[in-house]
Amino acid sequence: MKFNRYDKILIALLVFFNAGLFYYFGSGFNKGDWVIIKVEDKNVARFPLTTDRVVQVEGPLGTTEVEIRQGKARILRSPCKLKVCIKSGYIQYADRLSACLPNKVVVRIEGETQRGLDAVVG
Numbered sequence: 001m002k003f004n005r006y007d008k009i010l011i012a013l014l015v016f017f018n019a020g021l022f023y024y025f026g027s028g029f030n031k032g033d034w035v036i037i038k039v040e041d042k043n044v045a046r047f048p049l050t051t052d053r054v055v056q057v058e059g060p061l062g063t064t065e066v067e068i069r070q071g072k073a074r075i076l077r078s079p080c081k082l083k084v085c086i087k088s089g090y091i092q093y094a095d096r097l098s099a100c101l102p103n104k105v106v107v108r109i110e111g112e113t114q115r116g117l118d119a120v121v122g
Helices: 005-025
Strands: 034-039 042-048 053-058 063-069 072-077 097-100 105-110
Touching: 034 053, 034 063, 042 053, 063 105, 072 097, 072 105
Parallel strands: none
Antiparallel strands: 034 042, 034 105, 053 063, 063 072, 097 105
């Protein structure tokens, strides 16, 4: 496949346009400020991400341990069988979550600032 001069100019303009959008709107990943822990759709705990701790939360199947360390949170231990929630690892950005569905425990990161642009429909 051969590119002529106009193809190269078009590609360069698209790259600069996308870089400008990225600079103007940001990456969309805001650092989180709070860890919200829910069990069966009820808020159980709210902790700042700046304080390191291990929290034990009681769910329908048993105790789930949530670790908050160095501005990140993760599910450390859970009584579920497959341990998918543990394998998902750390979350640190606002509007991200980690969930143990069998035990009905959800760990969500919340931030003070929201993302500027979510979608454009036209």
